[in-house]
Amino acid sequence: MSMKRNMRVGAILKTLMDYPGEIFTLNYFSERLKAAKSSISEDIVILKSLFRELNIGSIETITGASGGVMVKPYKSDEDKRRLLEKISEMLMGKERLIPGGFLYYADILYQAHYVKDLGEIIAQRFVDERIDYVMTIETKGITLGLMTANYLNVPLVVARKDNRISEGATISINYVSGSTGNLSTMYCAKRSIKRGKRVLIVDDFLRGGGTVRGMMDLVSEFESEVVGVAVFIDNRSQKRKMVQDYYAVLAMDVAGDQIHLEPQGL
């Protein structure tokens, strides 16, 4: 039985949304939904105008042999600003200050709601960079890394602070931990990154940049290339950074026991 247009539009949308960044051919939908390719084409025109009208994203058509259609991560500037201002405000609550000048923000990164949107914002920034992997380091950056990787349709790679048997052979490097100033070691499973690939580094918090610098060195050891660095919160009160070129979603300023956060780079 062939489906009505309403149903086909919904079915195509669900598939595209389940796998953002993945290219589906018209043939795929034509066979699956038992409809002519011309009907599928028209359905996609409807979806494109839906996304445009609601300003909720972008559906891209890729031409050529490996062509097809995909959902590209997209949020309007207005949606981004609204979301990031909301998160900034939540983070400025007095009860979030931890003695020693730390900020409690783990709960934000552990709510799928927020981290999906944050991952989409980062992915949108790097979607045209032909990223092969997103890399992060345990623990708090993992959820943000996963959602960014989801929208870029690439695997996540997690560097570890301990050498775990269950990772098999690892490559390790030493780095200067930003929070303690001490020399630490990070490890990454040897099989997790192929040579000659393009890597986006995602982390939760940037203070001195030592950890990010460590991940950059680690990527080099895999003979791959870092093509971008993105962090959730940049502590601007720390002036000297070991990394210069990065994208921060939020900027944080600390003065005494006052913490201010605001959206960055919109």
Added chain:
Amino acid sequence: MSMKRNMRVGAILKTLMDYPGEIFTLNYFSERLKAAKSSISEDIVILKSLFRELNIGSIETITGASGGVMVKPYKSDEDKRRLLEKISEMLMGKERLIPGGFLYYADILYQAHYVKDLGEIIAQRFVDERIDYVMTIETKGITLGLMTANYLNVPLVVARKDNRISEGATISINYVSGSTGNLSTMYCAKRSIKRGKRVLIVDDFLRGGGTVRGMMDLVSEFESEVVGVAVFIDNRSQKRKMVQDYYAVLAMDVAGDQIHLEPQGL
């Protein structure tokens, strides 16, 4: 300008899918899409039959004062079996065996593709248990915990193996680590779980069950209740378990250097 039905159906579907488990009122869509409530009702009927026909999920209507409509996690048994057999086969590759009887599976849990589906499968099992939080322990279970929490529309809580300054005040317990048999300590931010809540524990691997037992004790310290335990892989070769009642997605048997995996509890 009011939208055509095609567009409304797509718009409603996108919202419901972006926030699985969250209840949206008809009023919400009526205002946002500038359409009569009766039209929205009809759109939802179309979406319900779409989900049924494609066997891709379930759209539920909740009646009463706080009523509305939501997407409930759902995969058909056939889809689950196909997916889990595919993952089992990938995991049985010879190159995944690590000396000492370990299995390399981190890459599966770090691919959004797979972990979304796995999280949905676990959520489907526990969706009627009125879960308030999903709890996991760093590191490899975090992505699975996040996606399960996503489909249940609840926050994730991550127990840590070190006491981190940035978590603020923590509650800790000692537990017997399954992999080493040693006594270890796990920590959880005091503010992360309220009292009297219902918690689902999600972990990546179950051997002796010491870590899961530890998380159960930790939940008790928060005066909350564990209402379920779900793991990605159950090592059945380990007969003596410190936890009896759990749901495993895959079962693993080891004989010499032969590892066998298969879907569990379909």
